[in-house]
Amino acid sequence: MIMALEARNIRVKMGHKKVLHGVDFSANSGKVTAIVGPNGSGKTTLLRAMTGEVPHQGHVHINGADVTDLLPWQLAALRAVQPQSSSIAFPFTVLEIVRLGLSAGLSAADSSVPLQALDTVGLAGFAGRMYQDLSGGEQQRVQLARVITQVWEPVVDDAPRWLILDEPVASLDIGHQFTVMDLTRSYAARGGGVVAVMHDLNLTAMFADHVVLMEAGKVAKTGSPGEVLTDEALARTYGCPVPVNTTPPIGVPFLLPQARADLAAQSG
Ligand SMILES: Nc1ncnc2c1ncn2[C@@H]1O[C@H](COP(=O)(O)OP(=O)(O)OP(=O)(O)O)[C@@H](O)[C@H]1O
Ligand SMILES: [Mg+2]
Structure with a gap:
């Protein structure tokens, strides 16, 4: 059944x-919804x-x-949130971090899920490594x-x-960007909902079904x-020429940002 956030x-x-x-704001399940917009436009908020x-x-x-009518454990079973940055103050292994998702999402009781989840993000074999010793993209x-892991099954009841x-995908190389975006598509194809804040407009165009462009808190x-990704809208919102x-x-759509000097040379 299609439902909404x-x-x-x-x-x-x-x-x-x-x-x-x-x-x-509205996002439907079965779709990937991207929120885009300049720094400070209010996406994270x-x-x-x-x-x-x-x-x-x-x-x-x-x-x-209404989310105010749901208890914390009901919300944890319904949706999982990846913040823009996460710092871990204590020495945890990779598997210990991923297993935190199991305790938050009650229905993911299968203890093999964290290892499967590591596999899907290209980190098979990393379970015993110390989180703090990983690179930025690996930590992400x-x-x-x-x-x-928290919402492993895209549809429950x-x-x-x-x-x-x-x-x-902010810290990821191009290969892992595709791994992660493919994962979001497959989650949506299996009936789950995905809402992702994105800066890469080309990846957004390739993977998102629905785009919400934010500007100055609106x-x-x-x-x-x-x-959404039109020359006019992007030039106005981002304040630079982004030919689509x-x-x-x-x-x-694909975007090929051009340096202002190149544009000036073309028009001159
Ligand atoms: N705790 C805070 N106190 C004061 N201002 C804040 C606070 N948190 C956010 N803001 C301001 O709110 C605005 C929106 O911030 P937000 O983090 O939502 O932006 P964003 O669109 O996610 O940007 P980015 O692309 O840089 O992540 C910014 O101007 C920011 O400075
Ligand atoms: Mg942000």
Whole structure:
């Protein structure tokens, strides 16, 4: 059954600064929804409001239920969240970190899930390594393995579960970017929901079904990658020229940012 993660009229203030000005957001299960936008436009704050980590006005519904009516363990069984950065202060092994996902998501009782999750993020054989000794990109994939362990089965009792990821490919090489984006597609194809904050607009165009473009604490545009990623919208929002082309024969948009000097040379 297709269900939604929805936010209505979300307003957030940090100190005296208004960070979100009445944001409406909707993502359907079975789809990958990307949130894009410049640094400071409110992407992380929107995710953290939807996961209940920052005080906000407005309402958030997950699979039709108001999140304020759900108990912490019910939420943990419904959605797993990968923050933009995670620091671990104590010496844990990789497997110990990934197993934290098991205790958060009650239905993932199968003890082989953490090892399978490590395998899906390309970290088979890393279980016994110390987390602190890993590279930045390896640590990021360990965190993703923890998150997918928590909601391993995309659908439970006919209801989708949700992966909520804040820049899941930010530190990854191009091969592992594809591994992770493929994983999100497959989770959605099996009926789960995926919401991911992204900076790479080409990956977004390739992998997302639905794009939400944020600008200065508001939603500037929503729609398919082709509808949202246009020359005009990107130039206005990011403040730099980002010519959009399409790849034949399937028509996926691709962006080839050009240096201002090159554009000046062309037009001159
Ligand atoms: N705790 C805080 N106190 C004051 N301002 C904050 C706080 N957290 C965030 N902000 C401000 O809110 C705005 C939105 O921040 P947010 O982290 O949501 O941006 P973002 O779109 O995720 O950016 P990035 O792409 O850099 O991750 C920024 O201007 C930021 O400085
Ligand atoms: Mg952010």
